[in-house]
Amino acid sequence: MRFTRDHEWVALDGDVATVGITAYAAEQLGDVVFVEVPDIGKTVAQGDGLAVVESVKAASDVYAPISGEVVEANGELGDAPETVNAAPEAAGWFAKIKVSDPSQVEALMDRAAYEDYLGTL
Template sequence: MRFTKDHEWVEVDGDVATIGITNYAAQQLGDVVFVDLPSAGKAVKAGEELAVVESVKAASDVYAPVSGEVVEANGEVAEAPETVNAMPEAGGWFVKLKLADPAELDALMDRDAYEAFLATL
């Protein structure tokens, strides 16, 4: 699993990246009440808005940590947004992307680096 400073995570299986928000992000948001996900087929570039998460506290953009084409959106989080709080780094994933450039993963943090980053916040 790889992480961004914006608290997104990426897990890669072959040429498909599963993307979600971290446990830290889910805790900061509070109770998630709505998730707006992109449709399959949408192309995104690293750093662009990928999804929107609304909680009882605020609405927040989720950015694509890597570039690619959306191959699947997680309908479960759209129908049951509380899944994001319950399992942010598992069943609460947002989308699966077909990677455009696997080398982009090299710019992301591993778990140890992410944990060190969190300690500075």
């Protein structure tokens, strides 16, 4: 699993990356009450808005950590947005992206680097 400074995570399996937000991000957001996942087939560039996650208090953008095409979205979050809080780095994933440039994944932080980064916040 790799991580961004915006607190998204990426898990690469072949050329498909599963994307979600980290436990730290979920904790900061508080109780998630609505998730807007991307349409399948949408093409995103690294840094584009990928999804929107809403807590009681506010809406927050989730950015595409890598470029590619959305091949699957987590429809379960429509009825159970609280999954993002319960299992942010597992069942609370947002989308699967067919990666156009695998080197973008390699360039992201590994777990140790991300934990170091959290320590600076």
